[in-house]
Amino acid sequence: MKRKRATLLLEDGREFPGWSFGYDGPAEGEIVFSTAMVGYPESLTDPSYSGQILCVSFPLVGNYGIPDEQPDEQGLCTRFESERIHVRGLVIADYSEKYSHWDAAKSLGQWLQEQHIPGICGIDTRVLVQLLRDEGAKLGAIVPAGSPAPASFPDPNLENQVAAVSCREVIRYGSGAKRVVLVDCGVKHQIIRCLTARGIEVVRVPWDYDFNTMEWDGLFISNGPGNPALCDVTVEHLRKALAGDKPVFGICMGNQLLSRAAGGHTYKLKYGHRSHNQPVRQCGTDRCFITSQNHGFAVDTATLGPDWEPLFVNMNDGTNEGIRHKTKPFFSAQFHPEASSGPVDTEFLFDEFISKL
């Protein structure tokens, strides 16, 4: 197999030469890295990566190929986190074109090709991670050999990524005695599965939909990509809901939007948390959890309103990992209790939410 060259170009002009795989075309976006060692099919389809080029620090990628997707009877993906790949490009070190798994239907490269997502391999991902860690997330592009370098690097964080990935209309899933409205900021299908599997009726609404007009027992704010400051519409709707007493639970972007509704500020982290090994501690307890994370922005705990308190804290860097209302059943987690991909140690938060309904 003849390999074709490609280059990863950073906004500051630095270049990483490598080999093209997957779709042989250009891609631009914010380059972020993840230290997860498994779960590329899940990560690549996670809408929270919208606008981003993902660098996987673990060098061997593609080992177990890509499964054939068969959406379930509710229209949810069973192997992926959404219907399509959301990263704009993939940067890895050692690509396994030959995969091995009973469940695999195609190689990672074939899948990227089908979905027109460029990949680049042969990169010293460790050097790239160090650079992003030291200098912060950067804009960049995958440039196939022979193609011109992009003239400019538009910042995806200035665009409303949530609007780009949210559903366009109300969708209903499952049935049960209790109904939860799920505000879709770019929801991962596993979150919906975690709710419906617990006998909950889920009403998925677009990010800017005013759910206060609906009947529900609980409100869920999903994960999603980009800058929470661009979702003021959602925050406004949320504030109205917080005036009531019905349970509210948020994950990731949900944590950031709930915090903004609670008067808090959000800010951009230097290079974000994207991994399967983030340690968090439940505030005021000795309970610690290993969590899956994927976020570039964080909540400034000090700016929360007086009725709110931090619920979880990141043990590595002390950043906020969740908040709760001191008296009402409102809480959220910055990490991903639904995992997929990653450790499943905090899935009990769904049970806690449901017990409050």
Add this chain to the structure above:
Amino acid sequence: MLDKTIRKVLLLGSGALKIGEAGEFDYSGSQALKALREEGIETVLVNPNIATVQTSEGIADKIYFLPVTPPFVKKVIEKEKPQGIFLSFGGQTALNCGVELYRSGFLQQNGVRVLGTPVQSIIDTEDRDLFVKRLDEIGVKTIRSHAAATLEEARAAAGEIGYPVILRAAYALGGLGSGFCDTPAELEAAARKAFAFSPQILVEKSLKGWKEIEYEVVRDSYDNCITVCNMENFDPLGIHTGESIVVAPSQTLTNDEFHFLRKKSIDIVRHLGIVGECNVQYAFSPDGEDYRVIEVNARLSRSSALASKATGYPLAFVAAKLGLGYGLFELKNSVTKTTPAFFEPALDYVVCKIPRWDLAKFKGVSREIGSSMKSVGEVMAIGRTFEEAVQKGLRMIGQGANGFVCNKPYKTEDLDWALRHPTDTRIFAIAAAFESGYSVDRIHELTHIDKWFLDKLDNLETTYRELEACPDLGSVGRELFLKAKRQGFSDIQIGRVYHRPEEEVRTRRLALGIRPCIKQIDTLAAEFPAATNYLYLTYNGTKNDIIPSYGSHTVIVLGSGAYRIGSSVEFDWCGVGAVNTLRKRGWQAVMINYNPETVSTDYDSCDRLYFDELSFETVLEICSVERPYGVIVSVGGQIPNNLALPLARSGVHILGTSADDIDRAEDRGKFSSVVDHLGISQPRWQALTTMAEIEHFVDEVGFPVLVRPSYVLSGAAMNVCYSLADLHTFLEMAVEVSEEHPVVISSFIQRSKEFEFDAVADGGRIVAHAISEHIEYAGVHSGDATIQFPPQKLYCVTAAQIRRVAAAIAAELHITGPFNIQFLAHEGRVKVIECNLRASRSFPFVSKILKTDFIDLAVRCMLGEHPAADTVDAFELPYVGIKASQFSFSRLNQADPVLGVDMASTGEVGCIGDNFDEALLEAMLSVGHHIPQGAILISSGNAIQKADLLPACQLLDQKGFTLYATEGTSRYLNENGIPARLVEHANVVELIREHRVDLVVNIPKNFTHGELTNGYRIRRAAIDFNVPLITNSRLATAYIRAFCRLKPEELPVKAWDEYKPL
């Protein structure tokens, strides 16, 4: 939080290194002791393994070189009165001893708390029935057997379990009558066969071809739980994980599979109530639908040591802290120093562990590997591609491979058989299969190895063919060259394609601008900055993580590589000692080593650790970055010693004795002329290339002769031959004699005493020395011999001769640093048999007995400090040290447990006593002997040996022991007035099997390996039925005298520091 009531803790070590329990426990124990010391807790250690780092000064407060058995540990507890005891850092030995002390109520009565995992949890994991029951409680699947007494029952059981099943005959040794059955018809056939062996058969689900996956789990007393690492076996289920090539992290599991098993591990560990570290092993079906828990080890293990090295997460250190009451959130990640220990490492490299076997050393042993361990060591290779890691690893095991490809031809009559039946060399059978055009699918069918691994190996074959397609080295373009390097091809390996020397490949590589990068192991895949000094080299990189800036104040110490028979933990002690001295003297100490079982590869123990190959290419690359003041090659055994000359020729400064002088000692011919020139006597020898020459030489010197071939086809590397017939058999069967492969024949002097001379010299002048004495006559390899120090039966004049000869050699070879000379003494004359200008196996033993650290002195000599000569005179020591060898024959089915000129022991102990008998008894008990209570079987070889044993037999008779003896021996004993019961050869195995004797003394007639006779059956029966065995009349006599004069309960319990030089 720290439990403040614990002020003194007893830690049990694992004793001598043996197959299945090796250096990993020196590493775990050392880490635990360090963790305790950091808390200001007083530490007491019981471990007779004197060659370990943990039994060195400054690690534990009190060290007892005593057997890790309840009687001795009880006495230590009564004397030391610790509040706590750690059982999980000394392998199965410590665990078994601790559980017994707990069950007898002794620990509770003496107020000793078991720290860490509660004993009940340990018992739950050790007892198979309890284990299954406990995991049933949380719905976790285990492997279970259904017993069947009839064909009907077997059929029913198989129906319930589902085909395929495996049948095993109950109560049958060695897997007799076991087999796989895919259908009821096959079951019927196999069951009929099995019932022929045994009245009961066990039916189990066949997990043939399943993946084997492990998780290392840590839990604190607050119920916080993490999995530090998972690992996947390259070989499918059926091969002990210690025998398997293992990769970390797992490579073929999807996210769901990975986390499904991770979650199960955490559930299990919580349910069992582990506090500290634990290992969970799974069988996982290749279709991802099913799993079984194989076992849970509620203690530090071989795998946990590997996981620590693979991730940088110090499992033993953390487990010790958790045992003291800390929560994971209260401890720091010892790599980043800023983030907490509550996290799961993210790797950005792949590691590959490969076992090291020494099966060729044992006659009769099967090369097939399976569910019990036979390997004696292991290596861990780190790379950023699987190909890079596995090729590095295959070189590291030191069995002559250049990597996966470019090796000497793999010889087999039936490649399919070689693929289907796992042996120590199966990976090379896979290489041969690719070469012969087998497809990945076909190899998978035969081996059940996951195709992902096979595809990667196939990449290596492809690259080899691409290289081969280039007409010569000069025509290999940069792209292909780089590709090969990124797949772990070494310079030598590439050179082999074109029959060019390594140096030429290196020149070409440098011309193409291809150099490796130094990368850090930082536990978080670079997510956080870490000032870690844990490093490896990879060609899959574009930038070094670190640029060392110490230069002229750096010294590189080369470690010892994989543990093997003949080179193990003693050289790790030397390496760690050298690093300690360097650091104390203000130098930056850099270690290069790749053995995950060692303390020297603990990044905490040096300034920088390169976990990488000890090859010319790698060491030179590291030198080119580090630009050290010098390199120490003399503390890591033979591997670094062999690098001295090539490194020196490339301009590397070798500290201590010059490379040329090292060569003068290493090269047999050169050394012989040195010895002759100095007028020193040596056994006559010659290197010969034809049978005619050999016969002629033997005519001159007479039998017996010692034969050392340079090219071994099969079997032992060395042999003693007593007759022309012996000589012919050995040379024709086992070795090649040719112009290219000469055979060295030396005259072999019988009944000659052997002495070790360990010393340190400075500029050719000896500054410290120790003469130790073998109990056995020469002919037993010095690594197998029982050694006494100070010598107890050495004539003053012999001692003087030894010293004079050693001084002459030290001066002639301008020795600076450690060295060892082996002497024979016969009829008042000494002869030199070997000289190594490096530390020897007995360095830790003599250093600790003499309380003079030879390595410290040697390093200071090498640094040019000219330390003052040591003043302790060994002849003034008021105590005796005995070093005894540990054998692992029980693990090596069918191997003849006889000692000879080739080393067979896997480990050793060193014990101290106020007199010889005390020290010998302690040492013998430490290597698994039990003092006989009633009856002893004597079966001695020739007339001289019978006579040798006579006084000991008289003593046994006087003490009321019953003596059984085989025909010749019983006649001899009876003739000499000692009543001995005759045992017919036909009944002797039964006598042993029924444990009607509790010691077997069997002296083979001579040292030929051809004695596949009655003697072999006796020896093998003793091993198989676990009756202590002695095969040497000198050792047997010494031991019998000792236990006749002294009862084990009379042995004093004294710590190392209670034995003081005068």
